[in-house]
Amino acid sequence: MACGSCGTTENGVPKGCKSNGNCGSGTCGSGSNKLAVFDWLSNMTMPSGEERFNIFEVRFKNGRKHFYKNPDNVPITMGDIVAVEGSPGHDIGTVSLAGELVKVQMKKRKITADHEDVKKIYRKASQRDIDIWQQSRDKEIETQRRGREILGRLGLQMKLSDVEYQGDGNKATFYYTAEARVDFRQLIRDFASAFSIRVEMKQVGARQEAARLGGVGSCGRELCCSTWLTDFRKVSTSAARYQQLSLNPLKLAGQCGKLKCCLNFELDTYLDALKPFPKQDLVLKTEKGEAVFVKMDIFKNHLWYTYKEERFKWFRLTLEQVLEIIDLNKNNEKSISLEEYEADVEIPVKVDFEDAVGQDSLTRFDVPKTSKRRRNNRNKNKKRPVGAAANNTTAKQNTSRKPQARTQTKPQTKPQAKPRPQQKPQSRTQAKPAAKPKQQAKPQAKQQNKPQPKPRPQQKPRPNPRANTNANSDDNQANAKVNKKPKPRRNNNRNRKNNNPQNGNDSEK
Numbered sequence: 001m002a003c004g005s006c007g008t009t010e011n012g013v014p015k016g017c018k019s020n021g022n023c024g025s026g027t028c029g030s031g032s033n034k035l036a037v038f039d040w041l042s043n044m045t046m047p048s049g050e051e052r053f054n055i056f057e058v059r060f061k062n063g064r065k066h067f068y069k070n071p072d073n074v075p076i077t078m079g080d081i082v083a084v085e086g087s088p089g090h091d092i093g094t095v096s097l098a099g100e101l102v103k104v105q106m107k108k109r110k111i112t113a114d115h116e117d118v119k120k121i122y123r124k125a126s127q128r129d130i131d132i133w134q135q136s137r138d139k140e141i142e143t144q145r146r147g148r149e150i151l152g153r154l155g156l157q158m159k160l161s162d163v164e165y166q167g168d169g170n171k172a173t174f175y176y177t178a179e180a181r182v183d184f185r186q187l188i189r190d191f192a193s194a195f196s197i198r199v200e201m202k203q204v205g206a207r208q209e210a211a212r213l214g215g216v217g218s219c220g221r222e223l224c225c226s227t228w229l230t231d232f233r234k235v236s237t238s239a240a241r242y243q244q245l246s247l248n249p250l251k252l253a254g255q256c257g258k259l260k261c262c263l264n265f266e267l268d269t270y271l272d273a274l275k276p277f278p279k280q281d282l283v284l285k286t287e288k289g290e291a292v293f294v295k296m297d298i299f300k301n302h303l304w305y306t307y308k309e310e311r312f313k314w315f316r317l318t319l320e321q322v323l324e325i326i327d328l329n330k331n332n333e334k335s336i337s338l339e340e341y342e343a344d345v346e347i348p349v350k351v352d353f354e355d356a357v358g359q360d361s362l363t364r365f366d367v368p369k370t371s372k373r374r375r376n377n378r379n380k381n382k383k384r385p386v387g388a389a390a391n392n393t394t395a396k397q398n399t400s401r402k403p404q405a406r407t408q409t410k411p412q413t414k415p416q417a418k419p420r421p422q423q424k425p426q427s428r429t430q431a432k433p434a435a436k437p438k439q440q441a442k443p444q445a446k447q448q449n450k451p452q453p454k455p456r457p458q459q460k461p462r463p464n465p466r467a468n469t470n471a472n473s474d475d476n477q478a479n480a481k482v483n484k485k486p487k488p489r490r491n492n493n494r495n496r497k498n499n500n501p502q503n504g505n506d507s508e509k
Contacts (some may be wrong), residue, residue: 035226036096039099042098056097057105058084058093058121060164063211063228074123080124081093081130085121092129092167108230139169141163154190158176158178159178160175161213170197171412173197175203175212176201177209196283198199277296282326284305284326286325286335288337291307301320316347317342325341364404373509
């Protein structure tokens with residue numbers, strides 16, 4: 001809302017172009033433009049007899065700004081593209097600020113109205129001027145690539161960071177960074193012959209390079225130096241020490257490789273909070289021994305101390321307790337041990353996350369996953385061959401013999417437990433291929449002594465249309481079926497275990 005179409009009404013209410021910060025003039029907000037400014041005094045009426053300030057601020061590529069005067073009184077508003085005086089020729093830029101705020105910016109940079117750097121505004125840019133300007137801007141990437149190739153061929157210790165063409169396309173400024181002095185006289189000759197333009201070399205620092213190129217910081221936002229920060233103040237490691245930050249260069253360095261500018265933003269607040277705290281090199285004298293400082297929590301007013309002889313244990317003390325011990329030491333008195341002081345410290349209860357709107361818990365991924373071995377074992381049992389399954393069933397039946405014998409000795413109260421003796425001959429017939437008639441006679445005698453209904457329908461009812469009325473024949477047929485099914489399975493397992501030695505002997509016999 002900084003261009004002419006986004007002004008305010010007579011009552012001071014902003015009209016708004018409803019572009020959400022993407023105005024066609026390119027001056028609304030700070031979304032896509034660097035160091036954009038909103039003119040809050042644009043609707044201010046000048047007093048009678050006062051003329052409007054006739055110097056404008058013009059922005060060029062990557063936030064480069066200069067001041068230009070308007071001697072011909074060309075009607076200019078914020079967001080207009082103008083042709084200004086260059087050296088030599090003319091340049092094309094966008095008006096970023098006008099009115100009384102320009103005075104504030106000039107005073108900040110210590111530039112007067114009659115300064116030699118304040119040049120003229122020729123006119124509003126025509127369509128032909130804009131087309132030539134766009135064509136020259138399109139050459140910048142290719143020029144930078146070829147310039148780096150020439151640098152590598154000459155072997156100069158410098159880094160070409162950016163290239164900016166002038167609006168008329170007759171001049172290009174090459175921005176570079178270098179740690180030492182570089183002799184680039186031969187480089188200028190090669191650039192002039194390769195690109196057929198006037199060449200200007202300009203050295204910038206690491207912070208200025210990051211401000212021109214832009215980027216995203218570790219906080220997730222665009223760099224401060226490329227959006228709103230205009231001056232670069234000195235940042236030292238003492239700013240990190242005062243804020244109790246670890247001196248890790250990977251975390252404290254920004255995109256430019258220097259210390260982050262944001263370390264200075266909260267430094268004054270920390271300095272005010274640290275005024276009542278004692279010095280960190282002060283030693284506390286107690287009855288148990290001398291204690292030294294370890295760390296502190298500035299805004300909770302907590303300090304940690306430990307004994308010189310027993311450094312494995314840290315004691316949390318409040319600021320009031322530490323000041324009390326210091327007062328006692330000044331009077332040549334020793335305080336009580338730190339354990340007694342720590343027992344009086346009240347630690348605030350940490351508020352856990354409350355699921356107020358049905359969200360998931362923040363610690364839902366902290367619980368270790370349950371092992372899936374049981375499921376895998378089940379899947380393995382399903383994928384086993386038929387012979388292995390038969391061995392498992394026979395083994396289970398063999399292990400179930402003992403509890404069956406015990407149940408027979410106990411008085412049987414339920415009628416369903418009576419047919420269990422039939423499982424014994426079945427398991428024996430599966431374990432031994434040849435079924436003896438004595439093993440079959442035992443269950444028959446037991447069935448005659450106990451007149452009960454047939455146990456077959458209780459286990460698995462199988463339709464048998466050719467069933468005989470004789471009970472002995474039914475039992476013999478059932479035993480024969482049981483003997484027929486597991487025989488090939490057992491033989492396969494035996495053959496696998498013995499690697500087929502018996503089959504060869506049998507064929508010879």
